Amino acid sequence: MFVIRQAEKKDLFQIRKLIKEVGLRDRGIEQHLHHFFIAEVPSVNEGKVSPMVGVVGMEVYPPYGLLRSFVLERAPWNSKVGMNMIRILLSYAEKMGLSHIFLLAGQSTRFFTQLGFVKTGQDDIPEELRQSEHLAKSISQGQPMVYAFRKYPLPN
Template sequence: MLWIREAKPEDHSQILSLIERANLSTRGAVEEPTLFFVVEGMVEDKPVVVGTAGMVLCGDYGLFRSFVLEKQARSEKVILELIQILLRAASDAKLDSVYLITSQPSDWLQALCFYPIEEEEVPFEVACSIHFSEIANRGNIFSCSLMDRFIEQEDD
């Protein structure tokens, strides 16, 4: 059984370790205001962090970062739940839109109202973040307007 919760300060070292083991950059994870969530599972009757995802707060925008799941936690359901939790957190923070960069196939992102954009379309606040400058050239950039997402959900 797995569950997702907002990360606590004592989770930070496990989060950084997960990110490093996935060969992703940890730059900005400490220096920038970042909201992390963790995926936990039971190992030998103890809760253990088996995944994480974060959102760098960039003024009126958010930048998703560090989607990392251990093999036993990797599933479409968990990934979708993490994205929905991050979108809810962005909405609660009254952000205008969120961004993510991925090198993975991304057809399913459009179902969540994420659309591909060019680097020149990224707001200055996001483009100046440590995390964005670290990974911008490593994948495709997607944007999700929280207002557009809200309108589309109302239509369903």
């Protein structure tokens, strides 16, 4: 069993550790921590830290979000937990009133396509998102993809 919850300040060290272990950039996470979610195995012992097995977060530049730092430990259950994590993040983004969520997918384009993301070009990334240091440093390392909430059309 796993619990997915919104990240708190006390989670920052574990989040950074998990992200660094897979070679992703952790710079700037603290500024956007309130838009991060973690998956953990609940601890049966009170006071014991629950093992964190996944993290997903986004940077918010209204009306857009930039999904970043999606990491799951390798295990047979990871695609189900991963899909739930992304769905929770998308639900959160929709409640915030965001219109589109962008990301740079490496080898995971198929996974994100199953969740409703579509491939797009670098030129289609909105100017609002270009202020992200994470995006600027990562733009050449992945396939841009976008998720549009039903009431908003995909950008041209």
